[in-house]
Amino acid sequence: MYKETTSSKIVKWTLIGISIAFVILMLLLPLITVIAEAFKQGFDIYAKAVSDNYTVKAIWLTLEATLLAVIINTVFGLSAAWSLTKFHFKGKKVLTTLIDLPVTVSPIIAGLIFLLTFGRQSPIYPLLQDWDIKIVFAVPGIVLATIFVTFPFISRELIPVLEARGNDEEEAAALMGAKGWTIFRKITFPHIKWAFLYGVVLCAARAMGEFGAVSVISGHLRGKTNTLPLHVEILFNEFQYVPAFAVSSILVMLAIAILIARSVIEYKGRKKI
Amino acid sequence: MYVELKNINKHFGSFKASDNVSFGIEKGKLIGLLGPSGSGKTTILRMIAGLENPDSGEIIIDGKVINNVPASKRGIGFVFQSYALFRYMTVFENIAFGLRVLKKSENEIKERVAELVKLIGLEGLESRYPSQLSGGQRQRVAFARALAPNPQLLLLDEPFAAIDAKVRQELRHWLKEMIAKLGVTSIFVTHDQDEAIEVADEIIITNKGRIDQIGKPLDVYSKPKTAFVASFFGQPNIFKDYNKFHSFDTVPNVEQAIVRPEFVKVTKKNEVQKFKNSAEEGVVTDIAFRGSGIEITVLVNGETLTARRSFDEAAIAVGEKVDVFIYRLFVTVGENAFLLENKSLREPVVVI
Numbered sequence: 001m002y003k004e005t006t007s008s009k010i011v012k013w014t015l016i017g018i019s020i021a022f023v024i025l026m027l028l029l030p031l032i033t034v035i036a037e038a039f040k041q042g043f044d045i046y047a048k049a050v051s052d053n054y055t056v057k058a059i060w061l062t063l064e065a066t067l068l069a070v071i072i073n074t075v076f077g078l079s080a081a082w083s084l085t086k087f088h089f090k091g092k093k094v095l096t097t098l099i100d101l102p103v104t105v106s107p108i109i110a111g112l113i114f115l116l117t118f119g120r121q122s123p124i125y126p127l128l129q130d131w132d133i134k135i136v137f138a139v140p141g142i143v144l145a146t147i148f149v150t151f152p153f154i155s156r157e158l159i160p161v162l163e164a165r166g167n168d169e170e171e172a173a174a175l176m177g178a179k180g181w182t183i184f185r186k187i188t189f190p191h192i193k194w195a196f197l198y199g200v201v202l203c204a205a206r207a208m209g210e211f212g213a214v215s216v217i218s219g220h221l222r223g224k225t226n227t228l229p230l231h232v233e234i235l236f237n238e239f240q241y242v243p244a245f246a247v248s249s250i251l252v253m254l255a256i257a258i259l260i261a262r263s264v265i266e267y268k269g270r271k272k273i
Numbered sequence: 274m275y276v277e278l279k280n281i282n283k284h285f286g287s288f289k290a291s292d293n294v295s296f297g298i299e300k301g302k303l304i305g306l307l308g309p310s311g312s313g314k315t316t317i318l319r320m321i322a323g324l325e326n327p328d329s330g331e332i333i334i335d336g337k338v339i340n341n342v343p344a345s346k347r348g349i350g351f352v353f354q355s356y357a358l359f360r361y362m363t364v365f366e367n368i369a370f371g372l373r374v375l376k377k378s379e380n381e382i383k384e385r386v387a388e389l390v391k392l393i394g395l396e397g398l399e400s401r402y403p404s405q406l407s408g409g410q411r412q413r414v415a416f417a418r419a420l421a422p423n424p425q426l427l428l429l430d431e432p433f434a435a436i437d438a439k440v441r442q443e444l445r446h447w448l449k450e451m452i453a454k455l456g457v458t459s460i461f462v463t464h465d466q467d468e469a470i471e472v473a474d475e476i477i478i479t480n481k482g483r484i485d486q487i488g489k490p491l492d493v494y495s496k497p498k499t500a501f502v503a504s505f506f507g508q509p510n511i512f513k514d515y516n517k518f519h520s521f522d523t524v525p526n527v528e529q530a531i532v533r534p535e536f537v538k539v540t541k542k543n544e545v546q547k548f549k550n551s552a553e554e555g556v557v558t559d560i561a562f563r564g565s566g567i568e569i570t571v572l573v574n575g576e577t578l579t580a581r582r583s584f585d586e587a588a589i590a591v592g593e594k595v596d597v598f599i600y601r602l603f604v605t606v607g608e609n610a611f612l613l614e615n616k617s618l619r620e621p622v623v624v625i
Contacts, residue, residue: 175323
């Protein structure tokens with residue numbers, strides 16, 4: 001440790017002070033407000049708002065969309081990360097850049113893209129009609145939009161880890177006659193495990209909170225295509241403040257659970273290496 | 274020939290990594306593939322292993338062309354430069370991996386791993402992870418892992434590159450002994466001439482994707498066939514006009530003369546020099562202490578030469594005038610190299 005001078009002390013405490021003030025003002029205060037507002041009229045009213053039929057359906061839909069997004073993005077993320085780090089091919093740079101598109105594009109636009117691609121104006125709409133597939137203003141649309149916005153999270157976590165290591169261990173295992181799946185299970189996966197779980201957590205967090213893209217494509221059909229964030233908006237617009245905050249508090253609690261999971265994963269991952 | 278390469282060519286883009294490479298290796302031999310970085314030696318090793326495919330040519334092991342046999346089916350042990358130990362597996366599991374792939378029984382695996390752990394002298398460290406081992410220990414584990422499934426051919430890519438100098442010395446001897454004991458045909462890649470000379474039964478010298486020379490270490494060292502090999506070994510001083518120095522035959526079209534330190538004798542003016550007549554006067558420009566002796570740089574006839582003297586001989590100072598005698602030198606004509614001996618070595622010494 002170097003010796004602190006008076007001026008460096010001032011700098012240190014000013015910076016710490018600014019950070020703490022910012023965290024209180026921007027994060028803690030709103031969080032407390034949400035919880036306080038939710039319980040303003042007592043626990044009974046809160047319980048009623050939370051166990052409301054539409055709310056429960058919104059919770060299930062959110063969890064469904066999140067689960068599907070995590071599963072599909074796991075498959076996509078693993079294959080994308082694997083192909084981008086283990087193979088050389090034309091258009092590799094383009095693909096790497098395209099993967100990031102969902103985080104750079106506004107979610108509203110993402111929603112609109114799907115609305116135009118699968119909606120009534122779309123040239124493939126009659127085809128979808130023939131096959132009796134509903135995407136827009138239905139659950140598949142919501143899942144699609146959620147997958148889209150959470151698309152890069154898992155692959156982005158894996159690519160740097162895989163890149164930093166190279167192929168030696170896989171080559172060594174292959175030379176000894178190990179098959180692809182054995183190599184992945186025994187050599188590659190133990191290495192990327194923590195980064196992968198971290199990516200899953202980030203993906204889940206983003207999927208649960210997604211509003212913009214889902215809002216455009218959902219059609220706000222209560223009990224059918226309403227996710228939790230959309231449900232909060234509806235309640236809020238109807239001046240039902242207590243239920244709105246009560247439902248928000250569910251999202252807040254999910255977020256906190258994910259934060260804890262994240263910290264545990266980060267801690268364990270660091271200890272392993 | 275146990276391993277044979279016939280007219281192998283390999284390109285990486287426009288870079289020619291192997292240019293019509295052909296050679297054969299006898300069973301049980303320890304072969305050093307020696308060459309500077311980028312000379313194509315690792316590519317040759319990786320093609321034998323099946324990690325790269327040649328553009329053309331045949332690779333033959335034990336009488337069978339194996340170009341189309343996948344790497345996993347060739348039964349070759351490979352030690353990577355980085356060792357590539359499985360970092361999430363213990364020493365035991367690392368060594369056992371190849372056996373598990375072969376679906377050996379748990380008892381067989383235990384027995385074989387114990388045998389190998391004893392061979393590499395790491396008893397008691399079976400449950401350690403690679404990160405808990407020293408560089409030398411890791412190298413031994415990599416060696417044991419490659420040997421576990423009893424390969425008929427062992428390939429080692431720069432096996433000593435990542436180890437510090439002192440341990441490297443020990444490991445060289447250890448590896449040479451181990452391989453001799455096991456009798457497994459082995460090929461190792463190195464850019465270190467001392468390593469190749471010390472360890473290998475035979476050296477294959479690569480240069481710009483081609484094989485320049487194959488032979489026993491002493492032959493390759495003392496009878497280089499090409500200009501590249503002549504200048505690669507030792508600490509060569511290279512200059513153009515060797516006729517400045519006395520008593521060498523004149524060869525037409527010589528491009529370069531190569532003089533190694535051991536070809537040069539530096540004597541003080543008051544010391545006896547048998548070939549004083551053919552010696553030239555030089556001025557000492559630098560003296561450096563090496564571990565084993567003294568390295569002297571002299572300026573003779575406008576050329577800088579390096580020579581060695583032992584600590585037992587009288588000290589020489591910078592700026593001193595000395596006698597310099599060149600026993601022999603290599604001259605190069607095109608790609609080829611020839612050895613020229615100083616003529617006064619052959620003639621009876623004329624005492625005036």
